[in-house]
Amino acid sequence: MPTELDLAPLWLSLQLASVTTVLLLLFATPLAWWLANTRARGRAVIEAMVALPLVLPPTVLGFYLLLVLGPHGALGAPWLQLTDTTLTFTFTGLVIASLLYSLPFVVQPLQNAFEALDRKPLEAAWCLRASPLDSFFSVVLPQAMRGYLTAAVLGFTHTLGEFGVVLMVGGNIPGETRVISIAIYDHVETLDYASAHWLAGILLVFTFIVLLVVYALDRHARVRVI
Amino acid sequence: MTRLIAQCDLKHSGFRLHARLDIPAQGITAVFGRSGSGKTTLLRCLAGLERSATGLISVNNKVWQESSTGIFIPVHQRAVGMVFQQPCLFSHMTVRANLNYGLTRTPLAERRMPWDQVIEILGIGALLERYPQHLSLGEQQRVSIGRAVLSNPCLLLMDEPLASLDAPRKDEILPFIKRLNREMNIPVVYVSHSVQEIVQLADTLVLVHEGQATVAGPIHEIFSRLGLHEYLGEATGAIIDAHVIAHEAEFDLTCLEFHGRRLYVPRQSLNVGDAVRVHILSRNVSLSLAPPQAPTSVLNIIEARVVEIGAAVPGKPAVEVKLDAGCPILATITRKSLHALALSPGQCVYASIKAASLQ
Numbered sequence: 001m002p003t004e005l006d007l008a009p010l011w012l013s014l015q016l017a018s019v020t021t022v023l024l025l026l027f028a029t030p031l032a033w034w035l036a037n038t039r040a041r042g043r044a045v046i047e048a049m050v051a052l053p054l055v056l057p058p059t060v061l062g063f064y065l066l067l068v069l070g071p072h073g074a075l076g077a078p079w080l081q082l083t084d085t086t087l088t089f090t091f092t093g094l095v096i097a098s099l100l101y102s103l104p105f106v107v108q109p110l111q112n113a114f115e116a117l118d119r120k121p122l123e124a125a126w127c128l129r130a131s132p133l134d135s136f137f138s139v140v141l142p143q144a145m146r147g148y149l150t151a152a153v154l155g156f157t158h159t160l161g162e163f164g165v166v167l168m169v170g171g172n173i174p175g176e177t178r179v180i181s182i183a184i185y186d187h188v189e190t191l192d193y194a195s196a197h198w199l200a201g202i203l204l205v206f207t208f209i210v211l212l213v214v215y216a217l218d219r220h221a222r223v224r225v226i
Numbered sequence: 227m228t229r230l231i232a233q234c235d236l237k238h239s240g241f242r243l244h245a246r247l248d249i250p251a252q253g254i255t256a257v258f259g260r261s262g263s264g265k266t267t268l269l270r271c272l273a274g275l276e277r278s279a280t281g282l283i284s285v286n287n288k289v290w291q292e293s294s295t296g297i298f299i300p301v302h303q304r305a306v307g308m309v310f311q312q313p314c315l316f317s318h319m320t321v322r323a324n325l326n327y328g329l330t331r332t333p334l335a336e337r338r339m340p341w342d343q344v345i346e347i348l349g350i351g352a353l354l355e356r357y358p359q360h361l362s363l364g365e366q367q368r369v370s371i372g373r374a375v376l377s378n379p380c381l382l383l384m385d386e387p388l389a390s391l392d393a394p395r396k397d398e399i400l401p402f403i404k405r406l407n408r409e410m411n412i413p414v415v416y417v418s419h420s421v422q423e424i425v426q427l428a429d430t431l432v433l434v435h436e437g438q439a440t441v442a443g444p445i446h447e448i449f450s451r452l453g454l455h456e457y458l459g460e461a462t463g464a465i466i467d468a469h470v471i472a473h474e475a476e477f478d479l480t481c482l483e484f485h486g487r488r489l490y491v492p493r494q495s496l497n498v499g500d501a502v503r504v505h506i507l508s509r510n511v512s513l514s515l516a517p518p519q520a521p522t523s524v525l526n527i528i529e530a531r532v533v534e535i536g537a538a539v540p541g542k543p544a545v546e547v548k549l550d551a552g553c554p555i556l557a558t559i560t561r562k563s564l565h566a567l568a569l570s571p572g573q574c575v576y577a578s579i580k581a582a583s584l585q
Contacts, residue, residue: 120314123275124370126301127308128328128377134302138327142318 005195008175009183010202016091016179017159020098024106024155025148027099032110033136054104062168065097069169089171094179097169098159105154113147114140153214157207228252230381230413232439234271234281234291243267243279245439249430251285251381254407256424256445257417259434259457265417266311268432268439269383272415273308274301285381305336307379307412309387313366315358321369322354328377336378339410347405348372364395368402375406382406382414388423400426421461425505433457449505450554452536452546462546463507464555470500479525485552489579490525506579508546511557513575515567526579530555532571535564549577 035047053061069076069087075096076087087093117140125135141148163181170177172186180199187196230251236243243264249255257265271279274290277298283291290299307328315324325345329337345351348368358366367387374382384403388396404427407414418424424431424445431448433441435457441448448454450464468484478493482502489504496502517527528551536546538561545564549555557577569575 118314120310120312121316123301124308124310124314125316125327126275127273127306128373129302129305129331130327131300131302134331139316142316 005198006174006183009178009180010199012091012175012178013160013180016094016098016162017156019095020102020159021106021152021156023095024099024102025152028103028106028110028151032107033114035107035111036114050107051104053101058101058162058164059168061101062097062165065100065165065169069093069096088169089173089177091176094166094170094177097165098162101162101165102155102159105158106151109147109150109154110144113144113150116147117143149214149217153210157210160203160207228286228413229284230255230272230286230415231282231284232268232272234279234283236267236271236276236279238267241267242437243271243439244437245271245281247432247439247442249432249442251413253429254404254414254416254427255430255432256428257415257432257434257439258421258424259419260459261419263434264437264439265419265434266385267437268434269308269385269415269417272381273306273383274299274304275308302331305378305380307374307377307382309367309371309374309382309384311386311389313358313363313370313390315366315370315373317358319357320354321350321356321358321361324358324369325354325373325376328373332378339376339378341376343409344372344375344406347409348402364391364398367391367395368399371399371402371406375410375412379412382412384414384416386417386419388418388420396423403427421458421505425465425503446553450548450556452534452548452556455546460509461505461507462556462558463505463509463511464553466504466506466553466555468502468504470494470496470498470502472498487528487551488526489528506555508556508558510580511555512578513547513549513557513559513563513567513569514578515573515575517576522578524578524580528555528577528579530575530577532569532573532575534571535569538564549575551577 031050035043066088068074071077071080071086079085079087087096121139121143122135125139126132130138161181162179163185166177166179166182172178172182180203184196184199187193187199228251230247230249232245232247234243234245241264245268257268259265267276270276272283279291280293281291282289282293289297290304291297316327319327348371350365350368350372353361353365353369358369361369367390371387388399391399400423403414403416406412416427428445431442431445432439433448433454441454441457446465455462466484468482468489470480471483472481473479473493474481479490480492480494480496482489482491482504491504494502530549530551532547533550533554534548536548538545543560543562544558545561547557547559547564547569549557555577
């Protein structure tokens with residue numbers, strides 16, 4: 001390992017992925033529940049919007065986010081007034097961008113899990129004096145645990161590998177927005193292949209191990225996660 | 227007197243439920259009808275699981291739903307216990323946790339069901355630490371009944387709880403339901419398409435036919451009404467309360483008595499003095515104007531009086547005749563026989579009942 005290898009981008013990426021995953025699990029739960037249960041006409045529109053980041057080039061998403069989060073943007077301007085800081089080129093801005101970017105990877109597994117649930121135990125819970133919220137936590141959540149595992153793993157690893165959106169919205173500020181994929185790109189740009197190798201290798205091995213653990217758990221439980 | 231009032235309508239794609247019921251909210255009420263007649267939907271309306279139903283539902287003077295005033299008490303606030311066709315246990319919880327689910331959500335003041343006694347009645351004491359996946363279907367269904375009862379409901383709804391079980395299991399669970407009702411004093415509404423279950427269990431009967439739930443009353447009264455062939459089909463026939471007076475072991479017969487009349491049935495595993503409910507299918511009752519002079523193979527010949535003669539339906543050869551033999555008995559005879567015997571109300575007849583036809 002090169003003595004001067006800077007691991008800060010790795011930690012930053014892990015931090016970004018963790019924060020994003022936790023927030024996404026919170027936000028995506030009601031959204032996925034609604035999508036799984038609604039018969040509203042707007043459902044298809046919302047589903048298409050959630051799925052957009054799957055197919056859109058990250059630079060396109062990043063470009064619009066740059067506009068919205070910028071000091072004159074719809075989100076960036078009020079944020080600047082409130083906190084006296086900008087959203088672009090900050091960690092907070094990256095979190096917001098990642099939330100959008102990784103949204104489908106969390107919403108879709110949850111939605112699938114909710115749709116696959118047998119509705120009868122839920123109705124049984126209501127008939128046993130459990131309020132809808134209570135029955136969600138005591139019956140739905142435990143039965144959708146596999147879906148949550150998939151959502152968390154996909155959301156986390158996908159955020160970890162984020163590049164285009166970060167480049168557009170966050171730039172390359174060490175300790176703030178210089179995540180691992182940017183650092184690797186940077187090392188290659190400056191022909192520092194040794195450092196690029198190390199960081200790329202660490203990311204590869206880490207991601208592989210995460211997936212391996214999930215699949216191993218999966219086989220053990222005899223249920224497919226991904 | 228506590229009443230259960232359900233005057234509600236529900237339209238689903240192509241299906242319409244129309245209920246106009248006012249029945250006692252006590253004892254066991256059976257909801258009877260063919261598959262697809264709307265029995266389950268009626269039950270779901272009572273529970274509050276059908277949000278799009280309109281009308282009035284009230285139990286013990288508590289209004290659960292009143293569309294005109296916009297009242298709709300959500301399911302979890304109705305204190306209603308529901309046992310589904312399938313056990314629907316929570317697979318991530320042990321049997322004990324399943325049983326405690328509704329109990330722990332019951333306010334302390336409303337907890338009146340004695341845990342030990344419920345477990346004992348249902349015979350599930352040995353299963354408490356196991357997970358539902360490791361139980362047989364019959365055991366799961368008993369746990370699900372216990373779970374509903376321990377949530378201390380003011381009304382227990384059961385949607386063909388025995389449908390998924392084989393006959394021996396049914397015979398095992400039926401007495402439990404009876405005991406639960408009698409000993410725990412919970413009114414039960416029991417959906418079934420099995421006449422046998424209903425005859426064994428019910429005090430009150432609700433008939434459902436093609437979405438219409440409008441005919442209801444005490445089970446003896448309903449079963450002795452004329453003109454319900456459409457609802458009851460082959461099961462048309464009066465129910466009689468009798469008691470065992472003797473066994474004739476050498477012939478494998480049991481002798482019953484009702485209103486001073488005797489009735490032979492196949493040997494029953496009951497004690498002398500036990501009360502028993504007998505369903506006499508009308509098609510197994512034939513009539514004659516005089517007692518047979520020569521010896522006959524028919525054991526049960528009962529003197530009765532004609533009360534009412536059912537309307538003849540063109541295209542159908544049979545009519546129903548209601549008799550009074552201390553209690554009502556129905557007979558189905560051909561229109562030709564009716565004509566030949568020239569029956570009229572008040573007339574005295576002799577009803578022959580095949581012993582083997584008794585349930």
